[in-house]
Amino acid sequence: MDKLKRVLSGQDTEEPSGLSEVIEGTSLSWGTRVKGFIACFAMGCLFSILGSCLLWVPVKGLTLFAVFYTLGNIASIGSTLFLMGPMKQLKRMFEPTRLIATTVMLLCLILTLCSAFWWHKKGLTLLFCILQFFALAWYSISFIPFARDAVKKCVAVCLT
Known part of the structure; x- marks a missing residue:
């Protein structure tokens, strides 16, 4: 535990780890960044769930769904800015x-x-929401080593 504290505080002479580089890269403390990540990610999940509930509203339901679902995805992506910093x-x-x-x-x-806003095409809006889901999933697994290769192999096995 003491070694971890020394490394995180920069008092250790060893090669800096990825965690210490992240800590040094921003002015927020690690605890504040984790809290910001959790809050932003939770807000993103809440917006996505709210958007899914608003899909069934009779008037402008699909537009509200598209807006809240998109805001939820943007907030979820933005939550990682707290962990890595915006430039990284x-x-x-x-x-x-x-x-x-x-x-x-x-x-x-x-x-x-x-x-949703300008073209007012319900089918197109729903199609782009579905594509948004798959695009975000594919983007997210790109951060996991070898995950895209595993998904490709799984889909290939399922299709043959």
Whole structure:
């Protein structure tokens, strides 16, 4: 435990770990960043659930669903900014290995809102929400080593 405290406080002469680099990268304390992550992620989940409930509202239900579902996803993605810091998160989002996943995810977020507000196409809005879900899932698993390969193999086995 003492060794962990020394490493986290920078008093250890060993190579800095990823955790200590994260701590040094922002001005917020680790506890504050974890609390910010939890609060932002919980708000994202709440918005997504609220959006799903609003889907069944007779007037403008699909538009409300699209807005709250998209805000929920944006808040969930934004929650990671507390852990890594904004610049490091943006750099990681646009690394070559996840550039396509990030682009498709952001495009789906934008197209969902455009179809709900300006194009007023219910089917298109629902399609973009579904694509948004899959794009966000694919983007999220890009942070887990070998997860995309495992999903590809699983889908290939299921299809054959």
